[in-house]
Amino acid sequence: MTSSMLNLRAGTTERLARHVAVQLSNLFPDEGLDVDIDSLLALVPRALERMQPILAAVRNFDPGCFNHLNSLQYTSFLYLLANERWRSGAGDALPERLFCLNRALNAVDLFYAVELPAVFFVSHGLSAVLGRASYGDRLVFFQNVTVGRVGNRSPVLGRDVVLFPGAQVTGDAVIGDRCVVSAGTHVHGLAVPDDTVVFTGPQGVVLKPRRKDYIGLYLRSLDE
Structure with a gap:
């Protein structure tokens, strides 16, 4: 299953990227909303692919659906976005900002350089x-x-x-x-x-x- 086959509460990967970008821009602004949207558009598909085994494994989750308004799912998703950016070696502030966003919204400390398992x-x-x-x-x-x-x-x-x-x-x-x-x-x-x-x-x-x-x-x- 590819990320495009998931049923997204946000509707599309573009809308999901914009949702995250707006939160980043409001709480931890850096180079501007448009820059964040462009950066996140490249990360969202891979992060959703990595969400699939989690959605499939957790009893309380629907394997075919990603709901960004489910705080437990969103916590994992923000970590995966930050980890993907860090893995890319871009060397910018985006992983740190996503990490801070996760702490601010979900009160959890999942550092982007820590490698959590697939599930x-x-x-x-x-x-x-x-x-x-x-x-x-x-x-x-x-x-x-x-x-x-x-x-x-x-x-x-x-x-x-x-x-x-x-x-x-x-x-x-x-x-x-x-x-x-x-x-x-x-x-x-x-x-x-x-x-x-x-x-x-x-x-x-x-x-x-x-x-x-x-x-x-x-x-x-x-x-x-």
Whole structure:
């Protein structure tokens, strides 16, 4: 499926580019509205292509539709636009402005140089900060989550990981595949094996085998 095959709430890619450009011009003006529209027109199709696996995976989304008025979808889209511009090596202020726009509108910190996986779901991502780390595919995260390096030590997250509200993964922590970091739990410098639930007990961090399909609550399986 190409981006042109998506049903866009905005109607066309041109109208979607103008929508973003007007917001940028109002909040973080730079070289003018027309320049922003031209720049965004080159980015929107590729960003929409990258939205498709997200729309297809998230249970709450319609796989064939992109709705820029859905804040969760729009949060991901603005990150993808900024990341696409940064990848292009243009060297201008547009990625930073798109990053600032995302923070202003959606209160989420998704830096454009951070490489998120092909499928990620921002579920109520207010105050979430996803910094430099290695992210496995099909990541789900909630509000107040922090992922970040400490000095030169960066976390590694596996596939099908769920980070519940207030979870923190820092330093050289390693989170295995199909793991869950429970609400308010801080994992630092710890290797968590596959299929584990991490939570905070009276004596600190506790690991237990995962017995529930948490990721399936939010993402469709690959064969659905």
